[in-house]
Amino acid sequence: MSEKPFSDIRMETFTQGLWKDNPVFVMMLGLCPTLAVTNSAMNALAMGLATTFVLICSGLLVSLLRNVIPKQVRIASYIIIIATFVTMADYGIKAISLDVYQALGAFIQLIVVNCIILGRAEAYASKETPGKAMINGAGMGFGFTIALLCLGVVREIMGSGTFFGLQVMPDRFQTWSIFVLPPGGFFVLAGWLVLFSWLQERKVRREAV
Amino acid sequence: MDVNSPTFIFLNAFLINNFVLAMFLGLCPFLGVSGKIKTAGNMGLAVTFVMLVSSVCAFGLNLLLTRYDLEFLRLISYIAVIASAVQLVEMAIKRFSPALFRALGIFLPLITTNCAILGLALFQTAREYNFVQSLAFALGAGAGFSLALVLMAGLREKLELADVPSVARGAALSLMIAGLLSLAFMGFAGLGG
């Protein structure tokens, strides 16, 4: 079997996290922040970017140290590394925008127990080169951000009538508050999953014909 | 009822702002729980115990960190404490009830990454609860988590026999049930006056 060109491998590593192995819709990981901070598109974006930052940096550091960290303490080491970058993201967001910081609240720090990051460190970054680890982390992070935005945009438009703070629904539109409340989070995610499942079934049926 | 009383804080975490259904903490074990009510109940007990231990340790740690102006080490130290607490609980369960240990299996070490525990510590710190309030909070959170888990397990058990459309099976169904449960729990708003 011939070796794939390096650029192809890089592309695949990146896109893997966007669709095929999307952390939220396929792997069902990192659900706590997904439902908690997606009541507005802005919050969803901020959370997604912060998580991507942690994914890339921790992926890089774990990969750099992959031959140095002994097996027995690897989980503990990964957690310390991840917690460090999460704290940095926490202070970073606070320095950039107090409003976003207050909206996201404790969920920024909860990024550290987001199973996506630990999972990536264990399954990928600890076994691959720093470059690939960073690219994979970026792909997963973007996939996560896109998933968050899918939820955030729908919830904000239906529940507040706005899109990133800009009024998009006519004044007469009675907002469906349920969408920005906890049950709404569950329902919207379920809705997206049903949609993807239906699209998947349609594809399978077409191919079978 | 006074908003600062331990009783109200317990009720708040247990029902009104249920840890799982309103605060979205601890979703992974919640959605992945099997249809067995007994296992769910045991998981809830283990988590409650870890929460109590972590709450006390976090309270003490926070006092130390603020005294020496080391707040930026808070997250890391909390995680370390939680991981150790889980390790302790795991060893205790293994010793006193090997059957329970086998029943819980992989879920036990996974409690470390359960955002409910870390979330508990972080919220308790942010709201500046004193010692008694923190304990009430931990108890309420654990009870709320157990309640949500047991409810979900019970509903799952019933749904095994239902005729669900193929597009909605699996995770989507669990989420819809969770949404309905969350909606129902909103009825507790205003409890305690």
Place this chain on the structure above:
Amino acid sequence: MNNGSASFHLVATLGGIAVFSGVLLALTYEVTKPMIARNESEALETAVLEVVPGAVERENYRLDEQGLRKLAKDSTEEANVYAGIDEQGERIGFAFSGEARGYADVIRILYGYDPVQKQVIGLQVLSSNETPGLGDKISKDADFQENFVALDASLTHEIVTVKHGEKTEPWQIDGISGATVSSKAVGQALRDSTHTWVPTLSAALEERK
């Protein structure tokens, strides 16, 4: 490999990572501290100008047993009282902060106080995590805001929140129907804060005369 050097390796790696992370975090903290302080200061500035109608500038003060002391802009002492200055350079009101536990979390408010009329002249909710569509009306509801244009704070009677539509006295706050807990929390915050500051301020101002 003998056990001694193996355990040493474990501890050394963990220790090394911990030290590295500690250094990185201390650095982040130092770098972001001025930015965060500036953000908080700006947010406060805007809030003070809003709760003291007619003010164009903010001054920092420290109020304690020793009296009322004006603080320079770059003073290291923490201000606990703010004053609004109008275009003519006159001090037209003070601003105090207050907090109380609401439905979900702590609600922080900033309110303007006129020492001559002994009234609350404006109020802004600095931070709250109340239920969207219900409790968060305390920040947006125009009728609720009306309460704080001339609220009696002479302390002849305690400031108290009453049910929507039942306000009869100038020291009562007309609550928001459907958001009792949140409205009561605002009342509680005002009650506690005025109790703390109004007598002290009156005494300090008397001394100056």
